[in-house]
C-alpha cells in the first residue's frame with residue numbers, strides 16, 4: 423500500500439496516456455496538477471506538488487509559435503523527401519512547450535508569435551500543427 | 558573553493574582533426590603521455606583519474622594505478638565539471654595528482670553509448686525526433702531564431718562571428734581551418750543547413766584527445782620547469798529551471814548562477830578578464846554568451862562582434878584559437894585548452910599580450926526535452 427501523498431509507481435512509459443489518447447480519438451492531453459492547475463508536457467512531477475497530484479486532462483490544442491527552425495538538410499534517409507520542413511516550439515495556451523512540425527504553411531510564411539492549433543482529421547500519427555486562421 | 562588552491566600543472570593535447578583513425582582510448586593514452594612529459598612526472602604520480610564519458614578499459618590500457626577512477630558525463634559541460642571534481646578530490650584529501658582525460662573519435666566511428674558508427678538519428682533529443690528534430694544544430698537554431706526575432710539579430714551578425722573566429726584560426730597551425738580565411742560574402746553564400754544556420758555557422762566533429770593534470774598549489778610551486786595555471790573560481794547553472802519557468806529560449810543556459818559563483822570565488826569582476834573562451838558549437842553561442850556574461854547589453858551581441866568586440870584588440874578577445882567552429886571540436890575542452898595556452902603565453906599568432914585571467918565556459922547535456930543544458934564557468938589565472 424503506497425502511503426498517502428506518495429504516487430504509486432507508473433508502470434511502463436509515463437507518456438503513454440498522451441499517445442494512446444491521440445492515436446484513439448485525436449484527443450490532445452496534458453498532464454495537470456489537481457492542486458495548482460499547472461499543466462505539463464511530457465509527463466512530469468509538478469515542481470510544487472510532485473507526481474501524486476498529476477492527472478491527464480484534455481487540452482485546447484492551441485497555442486502560439488515561440489520559436490522555430492527550418493531543416494534544409496535531411497539528417498536521416500527517411501527525412502529526405504520532407505525537406506524543407508519546419509519544426510516549431512509551440513507555447514500551448516495552457517503553458518507548456520510542445521515541439522512539433524508545422525504543416526499547411528510554407529516555411530517562409532512562418533513567424534514567431536503566430537497562432538497555431540493541432541491538426542485533426544488527417545490521420546497524423548504525431549500531433550502536427552497548422553496555422554489557426556480562425557483566430 | 559578557495560581561489561588558487563588547485564593548479565593545472567600539465568596539459569597534453571593530441572592532434573585534433575577529422576578522420577585520425579585512432580580509437581578514443583588510444584587518443585587518451587597519447588594525450589596522457591604528452592601531459593606527463595609537460596609536467597615532468599611519471600604515470601605512478603597519478604593517484605586520481607577522472608574520465609570525460611566512460612569506458613571500462615582506461616586504467617589498464619593507460620598503465621595507471623590511481624586510488625579512484627570516476628566517469629563524468631555532462632555533455633559539453635563535462636570539461637568544467639571534471640575540473641570541479643578534480644578540485645573536490647584534491648581538496649578533500651583523496652588525491653594529490655588527478656588526471657582529467659578526454660578522447661573522442663566521432664569522425665572515425667562511434668560515440669560512447671551510440672555504437673561503433675554514430676548516426677545522426679541518434680542525436681535526437683526526446684520526442685521531437687519523431688517530427689525530424691535531429692542534431693545539435695536544430696536545438697541551437699531555436700535559440701538563434703528567438704534571438705533574431707526578438708532583437709533583430711541578422712544572418713550577417715552570425716556571419717561576423719564566423720569570420721572573426723576564422724581570422725583567429727588562420728594563423729594557428731593546430732586549427733582545422735589553418736590558412737583558410739573566409740569573408741562575410743563566403744558566409745552568406747554558404748548553404749543553409751538548419752535555418753538560420755548556414756554551413757559556416759556550424760562546427761564539425763573532430764577526433765582528438767586531451768589530458769590535464771591537476772594538483773595542489775603547494776605541490777605546483779615545487780615542480781620546477783612547469784608553468785602552472787591556477788583554478789581561481791568555478792560555478793554551475795542548469796537551464797532546466799528555465800524549462801520549469803517556461804522561459805528556455807531567451808537563455809543560453811542558466812549562466813547567472815554559474816557566473817556569480819565563479820566570480821565570487823575568484824574575487825574578480827568582468828573588467829579583470831583578459832580573454833574569454835566560450836563553448837561555441839554554433840555562431841549564436843558566442844553572441845548569447847557575450848550578452849549573458851555581461852560583456853554587452855542583451856540583444857547587442859551581434860553588433861558587438863561585428864564591431865570587432867571579440868577580436869584581439871576588441872573589448873574582450875574571445876575564442877582566440879578559432880573556437881570549435883574554426884579551431885577544433887574537443888567538446889568542452891576546446892575552450893579550456895585555449896585558455897591554458899593563453900595563460901602560458903603559448904597562443905601563437907593570437908596571443909593576448911600579458912593575459913593573466915581567462916574566463917571559460919562549457920555547455921551540454923539534456924535534462925529535459927532539449928535546450929535545457931547544463932552550464933559550467935571556470936576562471937583560470939596565470940598566478941594564484
Ligand SMILES: [Zn+2]
Nearest residue numbers: 455458468471
Ligand atoms: Zn501543483
